Amino acid sequence: MIKESFSIRGVEFKNRVLVASGTFGYGDEVKDLVDVSKLGGICTKSLSWKPRDGNPPRRIVETPSGMLNSIGLANIGVHNFIDEKLPYLRQVDTKVIVNIAASSLQEYCDVLRLLEEQEGIDGYEINVSCPNVKEGGLNFGTDCSMTRRISEQLRALTEKPLIIKLTPNVTHISEFARAVEEAGADAVSVINTVIGMAVDIHKKKPKLSTVTGGLSGPAIKPIALAKVYEVAQAVKIPILGIGGIMTAEDAIEFLLVGATAVQVGTANFINPGTGVDVAEGLRRFAEQHQLADVAQLVGAMESNVEFSILQSWL
Amino acid sequence: MIKESFSIRGVEFKNRVLVASGTFGYGDEVKDLVDVSKLGGICTKSLSWKPRDGNPPRRIVETPSGMLNSIGLANIGVHNFIDEKLPYLRQVDTKVIVNIAASSLQEYCDVLRLLEEQEGIDGYEINVSCPNVKEGGLNFGTDCSMTRRISEQLRALTEKPLIIKLTPNVTHISEFARAVEEAGADAVSVINTVIGMAVDIHKKKPKLSTVTGGLSGPAIKPIALAKVYEVAQAVKIPILGIGGIMTAEDAIEFLLVGATAVQVGTANFINPGTGVDVAEGLRRFAEQHQLADVAQLVGAMESNVEFSILQSWL
Amino acid sequence: MIFQRLVTVVGREEVAEGIFALSLESAEVANSARPGQFINVRFSETALPLLRRPFSISRVDGSSIELLFNVIGQGTRLLASKRIGDRVDVLGPLGIPFGHQGGFDTAVIVAGGLGIAPFPFLTGLLKREKKRIATFVGAKTARQLVTRRLDDVQVATDDGSEGFRGTVVELLERNLSSNPVMRPKMFGCGPTPMLKALSAFAQEAGIECELSLEGDMACGVGLCQGCPVERANGRRKYALVCVEGPTFNCKEIVLR
Amino acid sequence: MIFQRLVTVVGREEVAEGIFALSLESAEVANSARPGQFINVRFSETALPLLRRPFSISRVDGSSIELLFNVIGQGTRLLASKRIGDRVDVLGPLGIPFGHQGGFDTAVIVAGGLGIAPFPFLTGLLKREKKRIATFVGAKTARQLVTRRLDDVQVATDDGSEGFRGTVVELLERNLSSNPVMRPKMFGCGPTPMLKALSAFAQEAGIECELSLEGDMACGVGLCQGCPVERANGRRKYALVCVEGPTFNCKEIVLR
Ligand SMILES: Cc1cc2nc3c(=O)[nH]c(=O)nc-3n(C[C@H](O)[C@H](O)[C@H](O)COP(=O)(O)OP(=O)(O)OC[C@H]3O[C@@H](n4cnc5c(N)ncnc54)[C@H](O)[C@@H]3O)c2cc1C
Ligand SMILES: Cc1cc2nc3c(=O)[nH]c(=O)nc-3n(C[C@H](O)[C@H](O)[C@H](O)COP(=O)(O)OP(=O)(O)OC[C@H]3O[C@@H](n4cnc5c(N)ncnc54)[C@H](O)[C@@H]3O)c2cc1C
Ligand SMILES: Cc1cc2nc3c(=O)[nH]c(=O)nc-3n(C[C@H](O)[C@H](O)[C@H](O)COP(=O)(O)O)c2cc1C
Ligand SMILES: Cc1cc2nc3c(=O)[nH]c(=O)nc-3n(C[C@H](O)[C@H](O)[C@H](O)COP(=O)(O)O)c2cc1C
Ligand code: FES
Ligand code: FES
DSSP, X not given: OOBOOEEETTEEESSSEEEOTTSSTTSOTTTTTOOGGGSSEEEOOOBOSSOBOOOOSOOEEEETTEEEEOOOOOBOHHHHIIIIIHHHHHTSSSEEEEEEOOXXXXXXXXXXXXXXXXXXXXXXXXXXXXXXXXXXXXXXXXXXXXXXXXHHHHHHHOSSOEEEEEOSOSSOHHHHHHHHHHTTOSEEEEOOXXXXXXXXXXXXXXXXXXXXXXXXSGGGHHHHHHHHHHHHHHXXXXXXXXXXXXXHHHHHHHHHHTOSEEEEXXXXXXXXXXXXXXXXXXXXXXXXXXXXXXXXXXTOOOOOSOGGGTTSOO | OOBOOEEETTEEESSSEEEOTTSSTTSOTTXXXXXXXXXXXXXXXXXXXXXBOOOOSOOEEEETTEEEEOOOOOBOHXXXXXXXXXXHHHTSSSEEEEEEOOSSHHHHHXXXXXXXXXXXXXXXXXXXXXXXXXXXXXXXXXOHHHHHHXXXXXXXXXSSOEEEEEOSOSSOHHHHHHHHHHTTOXXXXXXOOEEEEOEETTTTEXXXXXXXXXXXXGGGHHHXXXXXXXXXXXXXXXXXXXXXXXXXXXXXXXXXXXXXXXEEOTHHHHOXXXXXXXXXXXXXXXXXXXXXXGGGGTTOOOOOSOGGGTTSOO | OOEEXXXXXXXXXXXXXXXXXXXXXXXXXXXHOXXXXXXXXXXXXXXXXXXXXXXXXXXXXXXXXXXXXXXXXXXXXXXXXXXXXOEEEEEXXXXXXXXXXXXXXEEEEEEEXXXXXXXXXXXXXXXXXXXXXXXXXXXXSGGGOOOTTOSSEEEEETTSSSSEESOHHHHHHHHHHHSOOSSEEEEEESOHHHHHHHHHHHHHHTOEEEEEOOOOOSSSSSSSOOOEEEESSSSOSEEEHHHHOBEEETTTEEOO | OOEEEEEEEEEEEEEETTEEEEEEEOHHHHHHOOTTOEEEEEOOSSSSSOSOEEEEOOEEETTEEEEEEEOOSHHHHXXXXXXXXXXXXXXXXXXXXXXXXXXXXXXXXEXXXXXXXXXXXXXXXXXXXXXXXXXXXXXXXXXXXXXXXXXXXXXXXXXXXXXXXXXXXXXXXXXXXXXXXXXXXXXXXXXXXXXHHHHHHHHHHXXXXXXXXXXXXXXXXXXXXXXXEEESSSSOSEEEHHHHOBEEETXXXXXX
């Protein structure tokens, strides 16, 4: 028997493959198609205090080996989530990580406090790629001290696993990871989407209603791997690797550079069962390589190169 | 007759399509295949004071719709360039922009000073994605004040067009563009490659000898467009848009978001004549849309969205 | 029940300039499909194109379903290159079917361009239910006109190369004003400007009207929130085309 | 002269398990090609695969050239799916050919796996120049063994399923020690470990030896600096395989 599970703050995930926030709804949309009990966990769509309509169309653009989205965090709000979705999620046989988004520090705290009163939530993932309304819409996630404060305040409110989801759109993501670790977070998710855009040359307009959006999918896998590698050199807390994972081989790349587990995002839109397939593929790879524990892959990449070479002489 | 040309600091480029540094050698490698006189200009491979061997193999990895490179700025050095390559470049009927890379402020200045004594150079493009040896290899291009200093000092040394090539691997590229503009540079090139990596899961090693490398090609086009757009909101100096351009349609996207001209990079490896084809395609598009001047496309994207939405609610 | 299956191409025909009919063998999808539903198709194992592409189920024939599509971009170009025996990955049937039952005697079908796609399937069902049918089809030009497997068709082309010269909604208005029909219900599918015109006409004339929308989709199953259409009223601003549509009562939505 | 041409596939054959021979019609490339040179091929109009893939010119037959390749990844899988009449975009001929003239009587050809690719072309030329030829071919197993259009072949397989059980260089050493040849020159192509062994043997035995290298390339024409191989001496540390190779005197380079 190969050990596939891992734990964050005492919560045991049955395997190292979760589905990423915003790419698997609230877990009930595809229950006919996917046996979610074969997933390590589900990260819900980001939830805010009030329901959010999201951005006007067009919200989705395909790009070479990737896609741009500008959903605008359309979500049903935490109250509807508790009433309509949590009862289903309570009875699924996988871990449920509720992802939280907000436009103020207060809102992050309010949402988490309300969720703390509920049964059936295994942990929180905090989406900091959100506009800080008080600061004129500046993104929380690109401000290291704000990211630290969010982590500290939420840490004080919960004993459950607290995972901070980092944005790649910063110069040194490792600084953010370190701040979050110092603030007491249990893990980091790396990465959220990369800022990008596309233009309709005939209409002379941006393709997305909001001009720019978030790039995801295989196109960003090399970027995500480099960010996970950078973070892995900087912190000791577990890393959930995310970005362009379509296959078990992709997931193994993330484990090798230092991710404890992975999340599958965009691939769910193509095949909602990707997460299950990746978990299965990971197990088979471990089997073939006679590993007792998938953990043996984590950080197992050999490299005798100084980290300082990272950004040099491109 | 459609006007295709544009000028930077009085130097007139015959059209808006150049070939990007490091993707067209020193201009003489493919003279049998490409009529370089149909290009707006050639940016040479980055030159340093001494020849550089570059990084050990493996230097190239293909990724989904992109490629990673870790050339390590292999180049023949500025002296050999002057002796062996400049005589050829002097007689080509297109503008020659010499790209400079260095590992100290002093080296940038030395290289440029030596080039100033030569005939046949139309301008300089400064690659700041280089490790600052004095600062333990920290990248010049991710340090805004260093980028400003390089620009200021080189500005003082030349009356020729001075173009600073920005790296996308920073939180706010517009800050760098503003600094460069204030320092007196004539234009910015946006973008250099995006940091990325790939792992060989069988050997459990990075595919590139230097672990990470630079991602280029169609995969990064959405990122490059967003960076050019961000810079275009921040500065008045011309922008040379770069990143994943394969076709005239791609180039038009860059012009619409605010690039004055474009550079074709990775596409040259697939078809060395891409730049010529793109220039031709631009002319045809202008013809079909009855534009008197290709300039009418520059910044012509309509958008009634606040820039502040850029990084929000991904 | 939604199926995800690797299915075989069993028929392929170029029915008009750049317009193809493709038959796919899948008893499961064929048996559970209803007119107005769609499938989301993947036809490359690589990341290009990355996402599935949605297509209406144009017809069910025994255990196979037929798609009708035109070549627009890289995805449909690849789909058009499929040969009999090739396999594609199908997710479906998806979405809410047309409401084909209840209080109407005459179905007035209005299609623009490839908007005809869902109607052969609907026509078959309506005939079995003994409804009267009047069909109006618009196209840019005669060469791109497809009317196969539709009933009682009147045609409009932009260039007048066949039938009425003008838009299909103009043709419809003229016809209905000169030949009013008994207890009509309209079913529309086509480009957004056409659907807007049809919706305005239907609401003015007080005729019930269902529209089938096409828009950008990523998942097709409600996972991505990528396919909003503005709702005319209610608490929520948007509905999702993939799970709350693609068919909507024209009064429920606002087209822009 | 380097040509960039859209050429037609005029022949295709699976010559061993997963190994294909593909003939491409191009009089220009065929006429100017020399043994040891390669072409850089693009076979998709999309960005997948993005880069060209290099292949040795395995043979010239009138106005066509033949490639011999095995399916490794997405690029070669796509190439293997090409049919007669399909077109691919070819850049070539590229690189420095084998030095086939001068001071040797017997050409000793040593190939591992698909390293045989350049040798049918070389063999043809050597025969015309009346050189003697001895060929040693190694493969993992008999099923992956290709010896077509080679002369006087001796075989080694890793699993002993045909010929000598062991590596091709071991086979070569045994043979040359028992049957020394007159004024030999060796020509090697294959995986790096084999080339290393061959180079060591050649230098020890004092036999002249040219190697043809395979490595990752982007452009194939000297634009990208992506294909370095370490030089044994001289001021510069690396040579570029695409323009200074792919053939090298084994003493000039260091394999790792
Ligand atoms: C529910 C539903 C049912 C559909 N049924 C059919 C059908 O039965 N037959 C059919 O031919 N098509 C149908 N479509 C549209 C079809 O999905 C698109 O034509 C297809 O996705 C184009 O893919 P592509 O890769 O060829 O083009 P892409 O490369 O994705 O796009 C090429 C260009 O066309 C634009 N474009 C893409 N899709 C559309 C669109 N729907 N309308 C306008 N412009 C667009 C893109 O923005 C881009 O500029 C349906 C769409 C939906 C949502
Ligand atoms: C000058 C030259 C001549 C060549 N001639 C031939 C030839 O005649 N016949 C032939 O079959 N091949 C030849 N090759 C090798 C051929 O180019 C590769 O097999 C091909 O590029 C693989 O492409 P792919 O897309 O199928 O694999 P990819 O998807 O690019 O690669 C699949 C996996 O194989 C690895 N890989 C890729 N190329 C090689 C390689 N060369 N060696 C070891 N691992 C590799 C990759 O790292 C990756 O892990 C030649 C190479 C060079 C440089
Ligand atoms: C359509 C879409 C919606 C997303 N919504 C959210 C979200 O609500 N909250 C969040 O933290 N991340 C969100 N993400 C980011 C993903 O969870 C993931 O970090 C990113 O897409 C990169 O992974 P991928 O390449 O596997 O998709 C979304 C991504 C996509 C494509
Ligand atoms: C192999 C390779 C080598 C490069 N070398 C240089 C260089 O020497 N100096 C430089 O400023 N940029 C260099 N670049 C960056 C390109 O000029 C360009 O900015 C980048 O590749 C993005 O454009 P693209 O996607 O069109 O390739 C190099 C890029 C590649 C792919
Ligand atoms: S297409 Fe994904 S929610 Fe509708
Ligand atoms: S492959 Fe580009 S320089 Fe050799």
